């Protein structure tokens with residue numbers, strides 16, 4: 665009889681611990697997912713599959729992450745899209761991006777590329793190939809450059 669009561673108590677203790685463990689597990693998964701969203705992004709160039717990890721990618725002089733695959737960093741067109749998107753949803757655009765567009769600060773449009781290892785300015789070699797004078801990192805822009813295309817018309 666005594667033994668039965670004890671077993672029963674143990675079982676109910678186990679039942680209370682399971683939801684707690686489950687909660688910890690969910691919280692960990694949620695944290696991991698959030699972590700991924702914050703630090704890892706895809707290169708904004710739709711032709712490039714480069715994954716930019718904030719923790720080990722260098723930044724260009726404008727402070728944008730440099731894609732290790734194609735060398736894209738910042739683009740006036742991308743900044744303009746952000747301003748346009750904000751206007752479209754009725755949000756006040758970030759003054760940083762307005763200034764960026766007005767002063768045409770994007771490196772992509774100027775064909776300026778920076779090294780993803782040391783953030784130095786790349787030299788143009790030939791035939792769409794850029795090379796870092798210090799590390800020898802190369803970008804072949806032949807596959808990534810495209811004419812600006814606007815898929816949405818704003819009135």
Ligand SMILES: [Zn+2]
Pocket residue numbers: 707708709712713714731732733734735736
């Ligand atoms: Zn890229």
Ligand SMILES: [Zn+2]
Pocket residue numbers: 724725726727728737738739770771772
């Ligand atoms: Zn840049």
Ligand SMILES: [Zn+2]
Pocket residue numbers: 779780781782783784796797798799800801
């Ligand atoms: Zn370099």
